[in-house]
Amino acid sequence: MSSRLSPALSPAHSVLQGVFGYEQFRGPQQDIVEHVIAGGDALVLMPTGGGKSLCYQVPAIVRQQQGRGVTIVVSPLIALMHDQVGALHEAGVSAAFLNSTLSFDEAQEVELRLQTGDITLLYAAPERLNTPRFLGLLDSLYEGGHLSLFAIDEAHCVSQWGHDFRPEYRALTVLHQRYAGVPRIALTATADALTRADIVERLQLEGAQHFVSSFDRPNIRYTIVEKKDATTQLLRFIEREHAGEAGVVYCQSRKRVEELAATLSNAGITALPYHAGLDTKVRQRHQDRFLREEGIVMVATIAFGMGIDKPDVRFVAHVDMPKNIEGYYQETGRAGRDGLNADAWMAYGLQDVVNQRRMIDESPAGEEFKQVMRGKLDALLALAEATDCRRVRLLGYFGEQSTPCGNCDNCLNPPAVWDATDAARKLLSTIYRVNQASGISFGTGHIMDVLRGKKTEKVAQFGHEKVSTFGIGADLTEPQLRGVLRQLIATGAVGLQKVMLDSGHSFDTLCLTEGSRAVLKGEVPVQLRESVSSASSKRTRRST
Ligand code: ADP
Ligand code: ZN
Numbered sequence: 001m002s003s004r005l006s007p008a009l010s011p012a013h014s015v016l017q018g019v020f021g022y023e024q025f026r027g028p029q030q031d032i033v034e035h036v037i038a039g040g041d042a043l044v045l046m047p048t049g050g051g052k053s054l055c056y057q058v059p060a061i062v063r064q065q066q067g068r069g070v071t072i073v074v075s076p077l078i079a080l081m082h083d084q085v086g087a088l089h090e091a092g093v094s095a096a097f098l099n100s101t102l103s104f105d106e107a108q109e110v111e112l113r114l115q116t117g118d119i120t121l122l123y124a125a126p127e128r129l130n131t132p133r134f135l136g137l138l139d140s141l142y143e144g145g146h147l148s149l150f151a152i153d154e155a156h157c158v159s160q161w162g163h164d165f166r167p168e169y170r171a172l173t174v175l176h177q178r179y180a181g182v183p184r185i186a187l188t189a190t191a192d193a194l195t196r197a198d199i200v201e202r203l204q205l206e207g208a209q210h211f212v213s214s215f216d217r218p219n220i221r222y223t224i225v226e227k228k229d230a231t232t233q234l235l236r237f238i239e240r241e242h243a244g245e246a247g248v249v250y251c252q253s254r255k256r257v258e259e260l261a262a263t264l265s266n267a268g269i270t271a272l273p274y275h276a277g278l279d280t281k282v283r284q285r286h287q288d289r290f291l292r293e294e295g296i297v298m299v300a301t302i303a304f305g306m307g308i309d310k311p312d313v314r315f316v317a318h319v320d321m322p323k324n325i326e327g328y329y330q331e332t333g334r335a336g337r338d339g340l341n342a343d344a345w346m347a348y349g350l351q352d353v354v355n356q357r358r359m360i361d362e363s364p365a366g367e368e369f370k371q372v373m374r375g376k377l378d379a380l381l382a383l384a385e386a387t388d389c390r391r392v393r394l395l396g397y398f399g400e401q402s403t404p405c406g407n408c409d410n411c412l413n414p415p416a417v418w419d420a421t422d423a424a425r426k427l428l429s430t431i432y433r434v435n436q437a438s439g440i441s442f443g444t445g446h447i448m449d450v451l452r453g454k455k456t457e458k459v460a461q462f463g464h465e466k467v468s469t470f471g472i473g474a475d476l477t478e479p480q481l482r483g484v485l486r487q488l489i490a491t492g493a494v495g496l497q498k499v500m501l502d503s504g505h506s507f508d509t510l511c512l513t514e515g516s517r518a519v520l521k522g523e524v525p526v527q528l529r530e531s532v533s534s535a536s537s538k539r540t541r542r543s544t
Helices: 011-018 029-037 052-065 078-090 104-115 132-143 167-178 193-202 230-241 254-266 280-292 325-332 350-362 367-385 390-397 421-438 444-452 457-462 478-490 516-520
Strands: 042-045 070-074 095-098 121-124 147-152 184-188 209-212 220-226 247-250 271-274 297-300 315-318 342-348 417-419 494-500 506-512 527-529
Touching (some): 011 029, 011 052, 029 042, 029 052, 029 209, 042 193, 052 070, 052 147, 052 184, 078 095, 078 121, 095 104, 104 132, 132 147, 132 167, 167 193, 230 315, 230 342, 254 271, 254 297, 271 280, 280 297, 315 325, 325 390, 350 367, 350 478, 350 494, 367 390, 367 478, 421 457, 421 494, 421 516, 444 457, 444 478, 444 506, 478 494, 478 527
Parallel strands (some): 042 209, 070 121, 070 147, 095 121, 147 184, 220 342, 247 297, 315 342
Antiparallel strands (some): 494 506
16 A cells, blocks of 8 residues: 555554554554653553553554664563464564463573564563563663663552552562663553552652543443342343343352352353352363353453453443442443443442441451542442433543433433432431430341331330331331432441351441431432332333
């Protein structure tokens, strides 16, 4: 093609066309590439599938042509390294990787090629970078002026606030100090404001230009349903909307993964389990099948997904709630990389709130860390409880303004809301009265019974039919009351207190908090979605 020979083409453009076979840069790629070629530092935030790889691959090749030597790409994902190096070879680019899969001899050969200037892009696992041997190699390249660029992929791994902290990433601080003047580009697809600031601080990227793309994935439809029987709801969702299509179902525990994979299989869905407790060979086999075959549903813990580049994942389902919005965004982002319609579906219930709160409370982390994690959880709970556009909230969390999307559950079927302020006050006063009457706190079931005026054995045992709130919630259904309770716990207006039994078991009891007062006084309105018996079944199938 004559355009390839056009003298007007910049070096970056001719690499894009000549090596990668693409006509044009996408979105902010060109600005990023030129900034880095010129020797600037960059922090790139771009959603999955946005085209981050080219942002360092093109500069690596151009800078190599300029005689500046090798680019070191730091990546935590071995599978991704292999894929990328393979693809670069096919494009005729000299690339290699150094990671634990290489034998000593193979690693030595790569090191030799590195020294002779034969490699344009070297992919290395972060733990490599910290070895004296590898640093020695880099030192000699640096002294000879042959260290061109550092690309730090999955840069959120450096932050403990991120959703995938990897201590080895901390060692990357050394790059800036030891190899002053070598430009660095850090890239990530998920980082909220806090994580971003932490990346900048940890990697000493204060001077870096930030390139922030829109995080919107317009082809993903977000739906969050109230959890009743998650398994049945999931089955119905898959059968109605994604029969025979590839998807990922995230669960919190390994046990749940196995059970759910079995249930789906029994229902005639090709489902495979994946979690860190499975044998490496089994995991590899399941992953390969998921990538190669059509219509496989992977039932997995969050151990699955990083670096898996399957374009036609039609849905990502959560039967348990993730820890925070970053995790939710990252996991749901694995759907629809091909740009075609895809679903992000989550079933969310009271127990999710209780579990996540408890996990934070019981973690061995320090109080500051717990506070941050609670804040992040609260943001996700607000998203789950939202009755307005999910996407507006999701993007807002990442600092992006938008207008209602027309492609989430709340936009498509605006939920009927009811004013639950009065019900919330009844619930709070019942917790107060019951706890006060007995001097101990009680669990959800008992509080519900008192509210609804049920004369159970326990009620009789504690004389709770005599408290003034006994039966004041009889006009409300149990699902309604549970919805109110869920929202009160989600917003912190009801606290959970763990009680240990002599048997060694423990259970959560309900108590009032600082946040209760405003609700009791009626200062904070409580708006709840009308409980629809099967929110997902009301949806009409898309006509695409
Ligand atoms: P990310 O790492 O951000 O998830 P990738 O770098 O894997 O994204 O790119 C996603 C897909 O988009 C890849 O298949 C890639 O080849 C393609 N791509 C990236 N940039 C361009 C471009 N400028 N023109 C056409 N295709 C592109
Ligand atoms: Zn919307």
